[in-house]
Amino acid sequence: MKYFSKNTWVYFNGTFVKADHTEVDLFGQSLHYGYSAIEGIRAYNTHNGTRLFRAEQHYDRLRRSCELVGISFPWKTDLLVERTYELLDKNNLRSAYIRPLVTAGQNMYLTPAKDSDIVITAWEWGPFLGTDLIRVSLSPYQRPNPDSLPPEAKISGQYVASIVATNEATQRGFDEAILLDRDGYVAQASSNNLFIEKDTVLYTPATGSIFPGITRQTVLEIANVLNIDVIEKKLSPDDLRGADSAFLTGTATGIVGIAAVDDAVFPEEWSDTLGATIQRAYKNLTLEKENYEVII
Structure with missing residues (x-):
């Protein structure tokens, strides 16, 4: 499946950018060593509007994941939740899967990079394993x-x-x-x-x-x-x-x-x-x- 188009927005380090305009750091620890942290959050189209399910808990866990392995995490949970709702609105998504990803910066040594980036993506995605037994x-x-x-x-x-x-x-x-x-x-x-x-x-x-x-x-x-x-x-x-x-x-x-x-x-x-x-x-x-x- 295709997860984004030329019209898809992502949230990257404090701003919204088009998904096809982001770049991969070829010298980053995340690419070379898998040294990054992820989360998965669901948005549901409820009778109260689009609602993230337990988003604060997910972002707090993302912070904890980074802390446990030494990845810098300077972002506030409430701001990330707010930006996630904005991201859904910019992409006209009412029911979606959201993938926050924190990547580590450049460092070819096996010590934590000093800097990190966060990107939040979202797309329409049904149940991962379907609905049948x-x-x-x-x-x-x-x-x-x-x-x-x-x-x-x-x-x-x-x-x-x-x-x-x-x-x-x-x-x-x-x-x-x-x-x-x-x-x-x-x-x-x-x-x-x-x-x-x-x-x-x-x-x-x-x-x-x-x-x-x-x-x-x-x-x-x-x-x-x-x-x-x-x-x-x-x-x-x-x-x-x-x-x-x-x-x-x-x-x-x-x-x-x-x-x-x-x-x-x-x-x-x-x-x-x-x-x-x-x-x-x-x-x-x-x-x-x-x-x-x-x-x-």
């Missing part, structure tokens, strides 16, 4: 060791592992890969968090090796409001295969149900699962419909 496979690749990089930092270079795992799974006919951690426990999908249902209880891998997503946290909050029990714990591959149902969560994905993992088909009808209930509540929350005041 998906088939996933346990990947031969592991989630990166949490002792090598902070797992809660959303760093661009870490996504190379996600691309490799996804490519391996799709070449075998699956929609997504499920990665294990260094100890052989289920961690997450290539870029999404995982929940499973067993005997009317939800389980999700504990933090430590996973990326603690904002959508994951939102699901935990929704489950609390709906009196759905959720247990965060280490999950084995057998726990996943033996589940009644399962689903993935992420900003780009939303909430998507899983039909099967490898050759193990989940027995519960998706419409009858806790995941489907939370999926409906999450949609109402993002669109600011019924009961959203209570959930927030």
Whole structure:
């Protein structure tokens, strides 16, 4: 798909410029070493107008990601939120995916560059994995060791592992890969968090090796409001295969149900699962419909 045209605006270091007029720093650390931080934010076309979902939380996490790896982040959250709304308006977008990216400046040494840039782009993008149930496979690749990089930092270079795992799974006919951690426990999908249902209880891998997503946290909050029990714990591959149902969560994905993992088909009808209930509540929350005041 094409993400921009000659009429597309992006926000770059305090000003709005046309996307095809931006330049790549050929000597920047981000290009050479993957030393940059990213975020993903959704804008929804609600009855209250275009609304960013938890934008402050996303920009605060972007700041934290940069701090964790030493990338300079001089921008204020409230200003970035304001400029994001302006960017959507300039591009006539009512429902969109927004990608803030912080890149590091020129430095060929393996020490942090002194300066950094921020660019915010936006485009129309449906659910990342579609809306139908998906088939996933346990990947031969592991989630990166949490002792090598902070797992809660959303760093661009870490996504190379996600691309490799996804490519391996799709070449075998699956929609997504499920990665294990260094100890052989289920961690997450290539870029999404995982929940499973067993005997009317939800389980999700504990933090430590996973990326603690904002959508994951939102699901935990929704489950609390709906009196759905959720247990965060280490999950084995057998726990996943033996589940009644399962689903993935992420900003780009939303909430998507899983039909099967490898050759193990989940027995519960998706419409009858806790995941489907939370999926409906999450949609109402993002669109600011019924009961959203209570959930927030």
